Structures are given as C-alpha cells and as structure tokens.
Amino acid sequence: MTSAGRFAPSPSGELHVGNLRTAILAWLFAQSTGRRFLMRVEDLDRARAGAEAGQLRDLAAVGVTWDGGVVRQTDREPLYREAIERLRAAGLTYECFCTRREIQDAPSAPHAPQGAYPGTCRSLTDGEREAKRAVRPAATRLRSTVAEATVRDLLHGSFTGVVDDFVLRRNDGVNAYNLAVVVDDAAQGVDQVVRGDDLLPSTPRQAYLASLLGLPAPEYAHVPLVVNRDGARLAKRDGAVTLADLALAGVSAPEVRDTLLASLGLPAGPLEHAVPSFDPALLPREPWVWPGMAGAGA
Incomplete structure (x- = not known):
C-alpha cells in the first residue's frame, strides 16, 4: 500500500478558515512528499445533516483534491x-x-x-x-x-x-x-498525519495504542491554529469566517485561498503552484491571527 496523508473533518457544521488552512497544509505536506492524499469523514457521533457535502464542497473550492472516494467512519x-x-x-x-x-x-x-x-x-x-x-x-x-x-x-x-x-x-x-x-490511519496506509496542534496532547495515547496493536505510528506534524484578535481559537462568532459568509460579503473562495497561502509565506494561485515553494522548516510556528477580509465585516 502506497503511503498517504489525509484530512479528516467531523461533519458537525461548516468549515471555517482555520479548518481550511489546516486542510491546505495537510495537502501540501502530502503533495510535496509524493504521497496520496485521502479524505476521511469522522462521523462517529457528531454528524449534522448536510454538513459533509458542504465541507467537501468548500475544500474543493479552495483547491484541495483527494485520491479515491471519501471514507466514512460509520462504515468501519x-x-x-x-x-x-x-x-x-x-x-x-x-x-x-x-x-x-x-x-x-x-x-x-x-x-x-x-x-x-x-x-x-x-x-x-x-x-x-x-x-x-x-x-x-x-x-x-x-x-x-x-x-x-x-x-x-x-x-x-x-x-x-x-x-x-x-x-x-x-x-x-x-x-x-x-x-x-489509529485503526483508520493504519488501514488506509496513512503514514503522515498533519492536523491542528490542539490535538498534540492526545497523540502519545494514539501512538501507544498503535504499538499495542502492532501498527506503525505515522509521521506527525501538528500545525498552529488560526485564532481571533483576542488569541482564542477561531469560531463562527468571530464574524465572516466560513466560505459561505465570506461569499455573502463579496469575498471569493480563490481570494480566501490566497490569503491563507500568504499566511504561510506561499505564493498565491492554485495550490499546485505553492508546492515547489513549500518547506516545512519555514512554516510559522505561532498561531495565525485571522485579519478578516475587506467587505466581510470581521
């Protein structure tokens, strides 16, 4: 089984720009290392009607693509x-x-x-x-x-x-x-896990469990979160932070994508254009403060 990275959202609501930034990073990590990129919906207990379709639509709108079909935990x-x-x-x-x-x-x-x-x-x-x-x-x-x-x-x-x-x-x-x-990553051949650094404290538990099951632990990269001006994790109460709300304010998905790429020190344009410039060693290590966007009322 060829190696892979992945993005694994929980379909509990709309993705905000912090989620999209993490997804872009996971995609860039995988693409820059020659890995497949998989999409897994973690719908064990927090699924909301219509959320999955909306999330996948938003990911595609900012240029995140994936290999094969979408895997859902409820099927496993x-x-x-x-x-x-x-x-x-x-x-x-x-x-x-x-x-x-x-x-x-x-x-x-x-x-x-x-x-x-x-x-x-x-x-x-x-x-x-x-x-x-x-x-x-x-x-x-x-x-x-x-x-x-x-x-x-x-x-x-x-x-x-x-x-x-x-x-x-x-x-x-x-x-x-x-x-x-742990079970899903091993079964899917995921050997690179890129996700928000709020999940870092739970990672030793997962690596230990993998060892008990005789499964290889993946390579981890926990990336900084997007926060509001008060330093708190970004949420919908912080204004226009989803693609839908930003679109109502006249901000397009490509504009959001380019803002997220700029926050990582990467060039604007389709995500493929950012791959040659992507270097994990140059990534910011601190949370990124969402600046809002012109016309979005944030």
Whole structure:
C-alpha cells in the first residue's frame, strides 16, 4: 500500500478558515512528499445533516483534491470491533461505569492533567462489575501499562504526554476517536498525519495504542491554529469566517485561498503552484491571527 496523508473533518457544521488552512497544509505536506492524499469523514457521533457535502464542497473550492472516494467512519465498525477484541484477548481492556462528573471530581494521579482517568474501575471484582452493570452500561477502557509516551513531531520535536486508561468505546456503543483514528490511519496506509496542534496532547495515547496493536505510528506534524484578535481559537462568532459568509460579503473562495497561502509565506494561485515553494522548516510556528477580509465585516 502506497503511503498517504489525509484530512479528516467531523461533519458537525461548516468549515471555517482555520479548518481550511489546516486542510491546505495537510495537502501540501502530502503533495510535496509524493504521497496520496485521502479524505476521511469522522462521523462517529457528531454528524449534522448536510454538513459533509458542504465541507467537501468548500475544500474543493479552495483547491484541495483527494485520491479515491471519501471514507466514512460509520462504515468501519468491524475494524474497530476487531481491534478492541484483540486488546481484550490480551487482557488490555476493562469495563468502566464512571460518569464524566465522577471522573472530574475524583482525585487524579500526580502530574496527570485534569480529566485523566484515575483508574476507579480498573480493579473491580466480578461481583462489583455485575452490580454496576445493573445501574448503567459500561464503557470499554484501555488497561494502559505505561504512564506516558513520547512522539516525534516535525514541527514540535520530541513531545511526551500522559497515557491514562482512555476510553476505546463509550457506554452508548460509539467507538472513541482515539481508537478509530489509529485503526483508520493504519488501514488506509496513512503514514503522515498533519492536523491542528490542539490535538498534540492526545497523540502519545494514539501512538501507544498503535504499538499495542502492532501498527506503525505515522509521521506527525501538528500545525498552529488560526485564532481571533483576542488569541482564542477561531469560531463562527468571530464574524465572516466560513466560505459561505465570506461569499455573502463579496469575498471569493480563490481570494480566501490566497490569503491563507500568504499566511504561510506561499505564493498565491492554485495550490499546485505553492508546492515547489513549500518547506516545512519555514512554516510559522505561532498561531495565525485571522485579519478578516475587506467587505466581510470581521
């Protein structure tokens, strides 16, 4: 299987210019290294009617193309089930009955981030599990054998993060992101993952899970986010930040594309023209402040 990069949006709403900038970067990374570029819709639990079609339309409007058809996570349940079964057979899973509030209120291990799972259900007896099953369904957690893991990132260098007993399948039967993304990347031959740096803290968990499943960890590049003038992550409340809203203000998709390319120090025009100039070593390392665009009221 030839190597690949990918973009994997969740169809929960319209893409904003920050999402489009990350997609362009993922595309440029793949194109500049001779990789295929794949599109995967991560629709396990946040799909909104019509969002997927709109997102794909916007990506095409700024010049992002992909190889083959669009893959959807909701079509891949057998792969996730098989991965969890392999971990269960190896003694690396357990049932968890904790609510989010119970996890938040429980004392966590020293140096663990807020919300890291403290292991409450890790050592329940058979009788205790049976009693709890009568009250609420169980989530499936990984029984981690490490406290932290280290990954190498093209932009951030070596990064070490906490690995707790994270959820593999929620108690409503929905497979968790950290499981699905690992299984999907390996199954699709994705060996280059370019995404927003807000996802860097979860990456050691994913790399560790890949190692347990005997899967290769991809090459990572976590890119800076787009923020508003207050330094907060960009959102629709920040004005015209989607292609649809910008179009209403008279700003075309090619103009948005060129503004995003300029923010990366790359030439305007079709994305193909930017490939020869693309060098990860020259990419900005700080968040980019969305300046708004003429006529857009931002």
